[in-house]
Amino acid sequence: MKRSVKIIGIGSYLPKRIVKAEEIDKMFSQSIGWSEKKSGVKQRYYVDGETASFMGAEAALQAVQDAGISLNDIDCIISGSGTMEQAIPCTASLIQEQLGLHHSGIPSFDVNSTCLSFVSALDMISYAIEYGRYKNVLLVSSEISSVGLNWDQPESSILFGDGAVAIVLSKSHDHSGIISSHMETHSLGAHLSEIRGGGTKIHPKFYDEQTKDDFLFDMDGKALFKLSFKLLPSFIETLFSSTNLSIKDIHMVIPHQASASAMKIIRKKLGVDESRFMNIIENYGNMIAASIPMALYEAIKQGRVNRGDTILLLGTSAGLSIGGIVLEY
């Protein structure tokens, strides 16, 4: 049964600083073209003083305006991000603060499944909206990857970018809705992409020359892709099993922008051509949980996704998790 929720507004914020592939090439003392060839990323954005809550609030203001409502109409704020601004409190509270809603009382909390945080949060909160608990949920993915990259690992560090996307999710009164959603976590791959430190296991107070790499992103890209690729067919089958649809009925696939090469192979495996597969990695890099909503934002603004279209949000994340939502926009 379709869940009656509708994305009534979307907004984004991109950091001031644009980092071109050439800058990355120089950093690695490589010839021009090296990083773009390896990653497919022509440019990405890195924060230049912006915080996650600032970016999130900017994206939120745009989403609220796009929805044609006011901030006072928002009755729940969720940060669906793979990174936090502070260890305490949750980022959603800090976004509420940045929005000047100090006295609002709007419930604010975080949902985290790394790169799938946006999808997991959208999936979960849709039931509460369907049920009437909330009317207009502000869901924000605001990510700063640049601070946690390990420049000794070009494979991962040349991929990522920063930025924020927000949507307003409301009760649908027309055909818009979630047709199907599914998530799988296979902890077999829990350590294929991780930041071991920063939590209670290796607390920041143990930061030193010996441990410093534990606080930076560490990825075994090949193993990660191999496992994801193996799990994908049965995942897609399950996702569509409760519907009358197949991948052929999807107007646009909105994938996580993991890496250009992974996306190409996934696209071919799904059997969709480029016209039905949003690929924005060359302009933004991998923006963690903000990648999928950023690709959706671009698809909407470019007119490649229109009301009534059936779209598929699809991604993998550290965990290892796969998540997908089939929805009528």
Add this chain to the structure above:
Amino acid sequence: MKRSVKIIGIGSYLPKRIVKAEEIDKMFSQSIGWSEKKSGVKQRYYVDGETASFMGAEAALQAVQDAGISLNDIDCIISGSGTMEQAIPCTASLIQEQLGLHHSGIPSFDVNSTCLSFVSALDMISYAIEYGRYKNVLLVSSEISSVGLNWDQPESSILFGDGAVAIVLSKSHDHSGIISSHMETHSLGAHLSEIRGGGTKIHPKFYDEQTKDDFLFDMDGKALFKLSFKLLPSFIETLFSSTNLSIKDIHMVIPHQASASAMKIIRKKLGVDESRFMNIIENYGNMIAASIPMALYEAIKQGRVNRGDTILLLGTSAGLSIGGIVLEY
């Protein structure tokens, strides 16, 4: 309308190391009785090598056994904790791994609203269970506070303890269910209790003599309590407004174990006597998000909460948030 969910099993794990008030007194070169008098905490537990995912898995195994089901019956794992084990991946994935469910595919993600993470997660996932998305959700709060305490701040550092609690939450086929739930976030108080570092704003790589306190818990207890206390009456009114109940109908209040003095004042403000107010702080301290489920665990095991009883889960958290759930156990 009551949400048909039922806590069918509960389990806990306490770290091996018991830390008595006397040990704390000595650490501060104070006379015996000093810390207990200030905090109301006679003892608490600190991890001695245990990780959050290990503790969470131990509590989960107990909860699953208590529920009379097997691990294979679990179809969703949520970590509702204010602390993370690692920055990436989410703690729920690591708990899945610890449970040996590597290949299970069970969707696993985190919900975070600091001390209210358990309550927020229970509240949100209840709609998905009601709707039939999941049958048996494993909700785990596993907290290690001890690693992040600032011993230059006795006011907060003498309060906290570590430990884990897990529940199995399932569709209810009898009277058990959530009668009402409500959450408010007032970011006016976002910085009254915080750990400024550890996220993207002050990354662990900036840890040094100057910044070290930014990575430890910092609390203005008086201001925090003042704001919470001011917000409580209207919060309680809203929580009960959709019900035919009042605080008089609650068999047992299961409060967040913030501090002994705060709990005493809150209890009096609510107008309930000690027999209807679970106070376990003297044996466990403040266990962050694990406090409320730990108090529930004790209430059930001591026979102070029985099937059919109407109970109130109630707490405040960094953010500042207030959250509550009225449920028939």
